[in-house]
Amino acid sequence: MLENEVEIKNSDELLKTVEGLKNDGYRNVTMICLKANEGHEFIYVFEKDYQLKNLRYFLKPGEKPKSISGIYLCALLIENEYQDLFGLTFEGLAIDYKGHLYLTPNSPKAPLA
Amino acid sequence: MTTVIPFGPQHPVLPEPVSLKLEIDDDVVVGVLPSLGYVHRGLETFINTKDFNQTTYVCERICGICSALHGITYTRTVEKLFDTEIPERAQYIRVIVGELNRLHSHLLWLGLFADGFGFESLFYECWKYREEVLDVAERICGNRVIHSISKVGGVTRDLTKEHIDMLLKMCDSLETEIKNIEKVFVNNYTVKQRLVGLATLSKQVAYEVGTAGPTLRGSGNAIDVRETPDWDIYKDLGFKTAVEKDGDCYARTKVRITELLNSLTIIRNAISKMPEGEIEVRVKGFPTGEAIMRTEQPRGEVIYYVKGNGTKKLERLKVRTPTFANIPSLLLMLPGVKLADVPIVVLTIDPCVSCTER
Numbered sequence: 491m492l493e494n495e496v497e498i499k500n501s502d503e504l505l506k507t508v509e510g511l512k513n514d515g516y517r518n519v520t521m522i523c524l525k526a527n528e529g530h531e532f533i534y535v536f537e538k539d540y541q542l543k544n545l546r547y548f549l550k551p552g553e554k555p556k557s558i559s560g561i562y563l564c565a566l567l568i569e570n571e572y573q574d575l576f577g578l579t580f581e582g583l584a585i586d587y588k589g590h591l592y593l594t595p596n597s598p599k600a601p602l603a
Numbered sequence: 604m605t606t607v608i609p610f611g612p613q614h615p616v617l618p619e620p621v622s623l624k625l626e627i628d629d630d631v632v633v634g635v636l637p638s639l640g641y642v643h644r645g646l647e648t649f650i651n652t653k654d655f656n657q658t659t660y661v662c663e664r665i666c667g668i669c670s671a672l673h674g675i676t677y678t679r680t681v682e683k684l685f686d687t688e689i690p691e692r693a694q695y696i697r698v699i700v701g702e703l704n705r706l707h708s709h710l711l712w713l714g715l716f717a718d719g720f721g722f723e724s725l726f727y728e729c730w731k732y733r734e735e736v737l738d739v740a741e742r743i744c745g746n747r748v749i750h751s752i753s754k755v756g757g758v759t760r761d762l763t764k765e766h767i768d769m770l771l772k773m774c775d776s777l778e779t780e781i782k783n784i785e786k787v788f789v790n791n792y793t794v795k796q797r798l799v800g801l802a803t804l805s806k807q808v809a810y811e812v813g814t815a816g817p818t819l820r821g822s823g824n825a826i827d828v829r830e831t832p833d834w835d836i837y838k839d840l841g842f843k844t845a846v847e848k849d850g851d852c853y854a855r856t857k858v859r860i861t862e863l864l865n866s867l868t869i870i871r872n873a874i875s876k877m878p879e880g881e882i883e884v885r886v887k888g889f890p891t892g893e894a895i896m897r898t899e900q901p902r903g904e905v906i907y908y909v910k911g912n913g914t915k916k917l918e919r920l921k922v923r924t925p926t927f928a929n930i931p932s933l934l935l936m937l938p939g940v941k942l943a944d945v946p947i948v949v950l951t952i953d954p955c956v957s958c959t960e961r
Contacts, residue, residue, distance in 0.1 A: 492893055518813050520923035522908050535895065535906070535923075540831045542895065564813035564931040568923075575647075585636065592640040592960065601648055 518562035559584035616946035619956035643960040680896035693757035695877040708901035757883025798853035816903020821855035828899040924958035
């Protein structure tokens with residue numbers, strides 16, 4: 491458990507919370523993806539006044555994650571990274587490299603999955 | 604009618620491979636798509652084969668320029684996981700080596716930048732001064748760029764009186780030299796013609812698009828991780844965040860020059876306040892839980908996340924580097940810029956592709 495952490499239950503709540511954080515003046519710092527219970531766990535990291543705020547969201551197996559790049563444009567790179575490394579498919583990505591941000595066609599597929 | 608032309612991955616001004624697909628109308632950029640992946644090394648996967656102590660050395664090899672700060676950030680994150688306080692002297696040594704890293708990184712960048720707009724003699728001058736820093740770093744750490752000064756629980760080497768004398772001498776000579784090159788970068792007519800008003804990023808946009816380091820501070824945001832409560836040692840070292848308001852290439856350059864002078868102040872103050880004593884504590888056991896820690900690298904804030912599962916190997920390491928945070932800002936800075944100015948704008952974020960592609 492990280493400090494200042496909020497658990498998010500579903501993708502709609504995630505988008506709503508992220509939008510609220512943007513309105514409150516938080517900046518998007520990064521996002522961490524972990525394997526958990528056959529699915530994936532995301533930790534979204536935001537920052538304001540040198541304080542980090544973490545949102546933890548569990549993505550069920552087979553579920554498609556929703557992109558937050560429509561709210562924070564800068565999230566597009568990290569979401570594309572996880573498409574490459576974990577084989578995920580984000581819905582609504584501002585720029586979709588379709589699993590080829592880092593990986594070439596003959597690279598290993600989803601090496602962190 | 605627009606044309607798409609490739610910029611990079613091999614380009615005379617780019618020290619490392621990043622490719623930009625530029626959409627050009629006449630000679631003005633109207634769209635840009637960055638393309639990465641030329642040097643991706645999979646280090647976040649590689650650490651699964653190493654124990655948490657060996658991972659320090661893997662992290663240092665993420666980047667050859669800010670290697671010490673990668674090592675320092677990683678070890679601070681693992682120490683947070685262990686809830687370990689390291690000796691005060693070790694903290695000061697980390698700060699001094701970290702600032703040496705900043706000095707040689709900024710001098711390298713200023714040289715490359717001068718070369719980027721065709722000022723060859725200024726390029727040589729900046730790199731000549733960088734050599735002085737590297738020589739001192741080599742005497743202190745044993746290596747010029749991969750310093751390996753930080754270890755979980757403290758530092759690997761102590762500073763001797765000879766090292767301290769050398770550091771103080773370097774600070775004195777560099778101060779004069781930096782003030783000389785500052786005159787050129789800040790006052791030279793040709794340099795100003797190339798930089799002032801170029802690729803302006805407003806305060807609000809720089810903040811919202813998640814930029815870091817001098818790119819963020821050059822747009823008027825006084826955000827520097829060295830001011831966080833997490834790294835409280837800096838509050839006694841006469842540190843003041845360098846900020847410029849204009850948000851253009853000129854402002855980003857001025858921020859870096861001010862930071863060079865700040866680093867000298869920090870090193871001098873750290874030497875005067877550094878206590879005697881131990882330089883490490885023993886850290887026992889294997890890490891469990893999660894921790895996030897960040898520090899201010901020359902290019903901006905770097906963020907480390909580690910997850911330990913009670914074995915000697917970490918379950919997950921995640922590194923967010925400053926260039927990774929600054930690349931999206933190119934999508935907003937480049938449109939409207941002339942093709943001939945693209946190299947300068949790209950250089951002002953100080954791109955480090957090996958950091959980006961861990």
